[in-house]
Amino acid sequence: MKMQRTDLRDGWTLAHLDGLTPAGMPVAQVPAEVPGTVHTALHAAGCIEDPYLDDQEAAQRWIGRSRWRYRTAFDLDDLGPGLDLVFEGIDTVAAVRLNGKELGRSENMHRSYRYDIRDAARHGPNLLEVDLESPVREADRRSLELGYRPHVNPHPFNALRKMASSFGWDWGIDTASVGIWRPVRVGRWTARLNxxxxxxxxxxxxxxVALHVExxxxxxxxxxxVAVTVGDRTTRAELGTDTDRTVVEAEIPDVQLWWPRGHGDPTLYDVHVALLDLSDPAGETVLDDRNHRIGFRTVRLDTTPDDHGTPFTLRVNGRRIEVRGANWIPDDAFPHRVTRDRYATRIGQAEFGGLNLLRVWGGGIYESDDFYDLCDERGILVMQDFLFACAAYAEDEPLRSEVEAEAREAVTRLAWHPSLVIFNGNNENLWGLHEWGYLSRLDGATWGAWYYYDLLPRIVADLAPQIGYTPGSPFTPAGSGLGDDPDHNDPHQGTMHIWDVWNEKDYTAYRDYTPRFVAEFGWQAPPTWATLTRAISDDPLTPESPGMIVHQKAVGGNDKLTDGLLPHLRLPNDMSDWHWAMQLNQANAVRTGIGWFRSRAPVCSGNIVWQLNDSWPVTSWSAVDGDGxxxxxxxxxxxxxxxxxxTDQPAPDGLEASILNDTDRRWTGELLLERRDYDGVVLAGTAVPVAVEPRGAQRVPIPREIGTALAPERELVVASLHGTRDLWFFAEYRDSEPATFDAQAIRVPEGYELTVRARTLIRDLTLLIDKLDPAGFVDDALNTLLPGEHVKLRIESDAALDLETLVAPDVLRSANQLASPGPERG
Incomplete structure (x- = not known):
C-alpha cells in the first residue's frame, strides 16, 4: 500500500488539569485548534482577553503555571501493516496516550515525535490525549536536577528545550504557553521514507548531489x-533486504549556481524521491515519495588572519559577500500563527530594506520550511543559530541527549536549503562566560562548551558539510572553548555585538569601532501609532503610562530612549511628538551605524542589525512592528x-566621502562635493573623478574649504554621484529651523500620489500613513529636501483621503517639527 497520511486537525478540546485559576474562570473543556497553544484556544473560546493587550500578560500568568490536556478522537477503518502517529511539534513536556495506553513522553519543543500505535490502535473510534506539564514548574524543577546555570531573565529557560523567549525577553512577552504547535498526523504504510x-x-x-536515504x-x-529525479535526470538504487539505507548520487552538468540576492539568480532544481516496490507482480509501485528543491553553491567562512586582525568574511561560490543583514526572532509569541503568506510579507519587507541575510536568533525556533523555502527563492542568505541564548547550558543527561537529537533532526531537515549558509552554535554564551560573570558562578560546572566546540560542528560536518559553522556570536576564531578563552567580542577578531552604544553611549559612538563583522547592534523605538493604540488603551497615553511600561521590556528602556534622544533633539511633552521623535532617532541611529560600518569596507565585511521583526506589539529594536x-x-x-x-564620514583630518559599489559593474563619474547654506546657496564646491571597481570601495577626502563650516548652524555638505546623494550636517536636529512647503495630491490606481515641494530645508520628511489608514503603505520616507526640491510619495490605500488630511502636522512629519513648529504649507 502507498503511504497514507491523515492530518488530525479537527475535533480537539482543551481542559485545565491543575493549577490556580482566576476567580470565576471556567475550567471545563473548550474547543482547541491544532496546531495551536493554550493561550490561543482560551482566547478563541472567550475565556481570556487578547494576551497582547494592555497588561494581560500579568493577568494570564496562571496559564503557564498550570497543567493542560488536549483530547481528540479519530476513526481507523484499516490499521495496515505499518501504523504510526507523528507529532511535528509538542510544546513541551507531555505524556501522549492512545486509548488509555501511554505511547511516550515529549521533552523537547524543537523535535518531532513518532509513535508506533499498532498495539494501542483499534478499528473505529480512537481516543488521543496529550497531557502537558506546566512549563514554569518544569523549568524550575529541572534547574534543580541539573544544577544551577546562570541565565538572563527570571525563568531558568536553559533547563528546558523550549523556545527561550516564550518565558519573556527584553522585547518579548512572558506567555510560557504550551500546546501542540505543529501538525499531527496518522500514517499507514508498508514501507516509507524516513x-x-x-x-x-x-x-x-x-x-x-548525494541523497542519503533511510x-x-x-x-x-x-x-x-529508491528513484531520485533531479531536474530531468533520474538515478535509482536498490535496497537489499538486509539494509534500510542507501545513497543515490546524481550529477548536473553545466549546473546553474544558486546565488544570493544582488549577485545572480537563486537557481533551484526540483528533486523527486520515490520509494519503489519491486516485488509487486503488476509492476513497480510507488510506496512513498517526497518533493524538494535544492541549489548548488559553495560556502566558505574566511577567518585567515591579516594586517587588521582576524576577518569574518562570507564567500559564496568563491565571491566575497558584503553582508547587509538583520536578526530574525519568532514573528509571533505563538509561532503556530505564522503562515507562509506572513513569512512572505516579512521577507518581502527584508528585501525592501535592502537586506541580503537573515540571522535566525538562538532564543527562538527552527522556523518552518516555508521560511527557508522563501529565502531560497529570493536569494536571502540565512544564518541559523542552534537554540542556545544568553545562558550557560548543562552538558549532563537528560539535556545532553535531547540537544543531540534536536540538532541532528534540525540539520537533516534544513540541509535542503541553499540559502542556509551558516549554522551558529549559540547567541552570546561565549561572550557571557567572561563578560557577564558566568564563569565564576558556574563553580566548575559544565556550561555548553562541548556542544559548541565538539558536538554541533561534528553534526554539521557529518550531515551537511555544504553549510558553514561558527561556534557562537559574537566569536573570536582563536577561541578554544576553555575557561581561558580570549575576548569573544573583540572588534578586531571575528564577529562582535555592539551594545555599549544604546545601553551607555550615543549612537555617534558607532564610529569609535572598526569591526571586522557586526552580528548585533541596534536602537529602540515604539511601534507604529496604529499598532501602539490598538494594543494599549491607556488614557491618557504617555511614555510612562501603565500599558506603555508593560510594553517596554528593556531594563531602563525609557531612560535610554531619553538619553539617546537629547544629544540630537529636545524631549517633547506631547505624546504624538514623543512617538515621532523616538522613531526618527532610531532610524538615524541605525543609519549612522550602518553607514559607518559599510564605509570601513573591506575591513568590515558585514553587519546584521538587531532586529527585523517583532513577536508582539512592543517598544523594541525592530524595523517592522508586532502588527507587521x-x-x-x-x-x-x-x-x-x-x-x-x-556616505560622508568623519576622517582623522576632516571629512571624507566613502563610495561603496556592491554590483558587478564599474562605477565611474564625477563626485560633486559642495558646501551649501540652508537656503541652498553653494558656498564652495569641486568635482572629483572617481572609478570604483565592481564589489569595491573608494574613499575621497573632502577638501577643507568644503568640509569646514563657517556658520555650522546653517551649513551642510552635499555629495552626489550619478543621482546618489548624501548630506552631512554640521549642526544637530535640535537646531533646525521651521520648514515650509507646497503640496499636491492626486488619485492613482493603487491610492494616491503626494508631491511635496520644499520652500525651505526640510529634514527627514515622513508620511505616517498608519495614522490615517492602518492598512496603508508609503513607498518612501525620511527624505531631506533642500529649497526648491520635491519628492513624490506613492501611497497605497483604499481609504478616502484628501490633501488636508495627508499634510496634517501629526501625519506628515519632519525633524524640523521637533525643534520648532511645522512643517507648514506655504
Whole structure:
C-alpha cells in the first residue's frame, strides 16, 4: 500500500488539569485548534482577553503555571501493516496516550515525535490525549536536577528545550504557553521514507548531489528501490533486504549556481524521491515519495588572519559577500500563527530594506520550511543559530541527549536549503562566560562548551558539510572553548555585538569601532501609532503610562530612549511628538551605524542589525512592528543598504566621502562635493573623478574649504554621484529651523500620489500613513529636501483621503517639527 497520511486537525478540546485559576474562570473543556497553544484556544473560546493587550500578560500568568490536556478522537477503518502517529511539534513536556495506553513522553519543543500505535490502535473510534506539564514548574524543577546555570531573565529557560523567549525577553512577552504547535498526523504504510538528506557540492561546471536515504519497512522480504529525479535526470538504487539505507548520487552538468540576492539568480532544481516496490507482480509501485528543491553553491567562512586582525568574511561560490543583514526572532509569541503568506510579507519587507541575510536568533525556533523555502527563492542568505541564548547550558543527561537529537533532526531537515549558509552554535554564551560573570558562578560546572566546540560542528560536518559553522556570536576564531578563552567580542577578531552604544553611549559612538563583522547592534523605538493604540488603551497615553511600561521590556528602556534622544533633539511633552521623535532617532541611529560600518569596507565585511521583526506589539529594536507595519527604520535601512552607496564620514583630518559599489559593474563619474547654506546657496564646491571597481570601495577626502563650516548652524555638505546623494550636517536636529512647503495630491490606481515641494530645508520628511489608514503603505520616507526640491510619495490605500488630511502636522512629519513648529504649507 502507498503511504497514507491523515492530518488530525479537527475535533480537539482543551481542559485545565491543575493549577490556580482566576476567580470565576471556567475550567471545563473548550474547543482547541491544532496546531495551536493554550493561550490561543482560551482566547478563541472567550475565556481570556487578547494576551497582547494592555497588561494581560500579568493577568494570564496562571496559564503557564498550570497543567493542560488536549483530547481528540479519530476513526481507523484499516490499521495496515505499518501504523504510526507523528507529532511535528509538542510544546513541551507531555505524556501522549492512545486509548488509555501511554505511547511516550515529549521533552523537547524543537523535535518531532513518532509513535508506533499498532498495539494501542483499534478499528473505529480512537481516543488521543496529550497531557502537558506546566512549563514554569518544569523549568524550575529541572534547574534543580541539573544544577544551577546562570541565565538572563527570571525563568531558568536553559533547563528546558523550549523556545527561550516564550518565558519573556527584553522585547518579548512572558506567555510560557504550551500546546501542540505543529501538525499531527496518522500514517499507514508498508514501507516509507524516513530521512532523506542531501549533500551537495560543486566541481567546476558540474553539480553533484548525494541523497542519503533511510527507509522503514514492515516486510523484510520485500524488494525496494529508491528513484531520485533531479531536474530531468533520474538515478535509482536498490535496497537489499538486509539494509534500510542507501545513497543515490546524481550529477548536473553545466549546473546553474544558486546565488544570493544582488549577485545572480537563486537557481533551484526540483528533486523527486520515490520509494519503489519491486516485488509487486503488476509492476513497480510507488510506496512513498517526497518533493524538494535544492541549489548548488559553495560556502566558505574566511577567518585567515591579516594586517587588521582576524576577518569574518562570507564567500559564496568563491565571491566575497558584503553582508547587509538583520536578526530574525519568532514573528509571533505563538509561532503556530505564522503562515507562509506572513513569512512572505516579512521577507518581502527584508528585501525592501535592502537586506541580503537573515540571522535566525538562538532564543527562538527552527522556523518552518516555508521560511527557508522563501529565502531560497529570493536569494536571502540565512544564518541559523542552534537554540542556545544568553545562558550557560548543562552538558549532563537528560539535556545532553535531547540537544543531540534536536540538532541532528534540525540539520537533516534544513540541509535542503541553499540559502542556509551558516549554522551558529549559540547567541552570546561565549561572550557571557567572561563578560557577564558566568564563569565564576558556574563553580566548575559544565556550561555548553562541548556542544559548541565538539558536538554541533561534528553534526554539521557529518550531515551537511555544504553549510558553514561558527561556534557562537559574537566569536573570536582563536577561541578554544576553555575557561581561558580570549575576548569573544573583540572588534578586531571575528564577529562582535555592539551594545555599549544604546545601553551607555550615543549612537555617534558607532564610529569609535572598526569591526571586522557586526552580528548585533541596534536602537529602540515604539511601534507604529496604529499598532501602539490598538494594543494599549491607556488614557491618557504617555511614555510612562501603565500599558506603555508593560510594553517596554528593556531594563531602563525609557531612560535610554531619553538619553539617546537629547544629544540630537529636545524631549517633547506631547505624546504624538514623543512617538515621532523616538522613531526618527532610531532610524538615524541605525543609519549612522550602518553607514559607518559599510564605509570601513573591506575591513568590515558585514553587519546584521538587531532586529527585523517583532513577536508582539512592543517598544523594541525592530524595523517592522508586532502588527507587521514598517517603522521609519525600515526606510532608513532601504536608504543605507543601497548596493551603490555614497556616505560622508568623519576622517582623522576632516571629512571624507566613502563610495561603496556592491554590483558587478564599474562605477565611474564625477563626485560633486559642495558646501551649501540652508537656503541652498553653494558656498564652495569641486568635482572629483572617481572609478570604483565592481564589489569595491573608494574613499575621497573632502577638501577643507568644503568640509569646514563657517556658520555650522546653517551649513551642510552635499555629495552626489550619478543621482546618489548624501548630506552631512554640521549642526544637530535640535537646531533646525521651521520648514515650509507646497503640496499636491492626486488619485492613482493603487491610492494616491503626494508631491511635496520644499520652500525651505526640510529634514527627514515622513508620511505616517498608519495614522490615517492602518492598512496603508508609503513607498518612501525620511527624505531631506533642500529649497526648491520635491519628492513624490506613492501611497497605497483604499481609504478616502484628501490633501488636508495627508499634510496634517501629526501625519506628515519632519525633524524640523521637533525643534520648532511645522512643517507648514506655504
Amino acid at each position: 530521512d532523506v538528506r542531501p549533500v551537495t557540492r560543486v566541481d567546476g561546471p558540474r553539480g553533484h 527507509v522503514d519497512r514492515t516486510d523484510r522480504d520485500r524488494r525496494l528501490a 507595519r514598517p517603522k521609519p527604520l525600515l526606510y532608513a535601512l532601504r536608504h543605507v543598504n543601497r548596493e551603490r552607496l555614497l
